[in-house]
Amino acid sequence: MKTLTYLAVLEPTGGKTYSVFFPDVPGCISTGKDLEDAVKNAKESLELHYYGLFKDEDEIPVPSDTVSKEDADGCIVSPVTIYPDIVVERFNNKKVKTNCTLPAWLKEIAENNHINYSQVLESAIKQKLGLNQ
Template identity: 40%
Template sequence: MMKLVYPACFYQDPETGNYTVEVPDLPGCVSGGPTLADAILMAEDAASGWVLDELEEGNPVPPASVMGTVTPDAGGFVSLLTLDMDAYAEKYGSKSVRKNLTIPAWLNTFAEKHHINFSQVLTDALTTIYQQRN
């Protein structure tokens, strides 16, 4: 499973009570909500989308700062966001690429006879390898 943790800066508007959340390690990733719980959920969603876009473009996952090194502006506080990238990608990931591959004829016959989805097998295998190496 790919779970990521990023520190985020939270700011509450004194007039409305709404929260704004900034993720310093993900440039431009800003979200918020009317309550702290909503702000956390919205920030996790925004950060997950930010990271998924990077992954779909073939870019590496940005490293997270150590929480103690992140300093919010006046009036803010720092907390951690947890991103479940597998669940997010399963729900929202949509970019696919077409690949041409070559396999032995006997293996092709076996797979077709058993109605095996080649794309799903390759996706599952590559996901497993990716998770083992990251």
């Protein structure tokens, strides 16, 4: 399974809090209320950033195995590994909320019959697009 491991720089910001950035992934930043939270949030941020690059068909940065002295000075450097195929699969299949309109009488009958709107709409769209297996 393909993995990508980037080095995260966790910078103390006072108390137990940290700000996080990835020198190899410009714009990918995060924070944490403590070290454990910062590392967890760094991974979530990196996964989301990766997915955005993937969806936009942007170039995926190549991870390096070192961090510059000025980036690392006074900070903690931690490797963060993601699994690109799993990230894409998870975000592509994430359920999202959407609104639709129905006649009031149909909504009332559906509710009285305990119809799951999401399930019916998903099934109908798949059928309309010929995506049913």
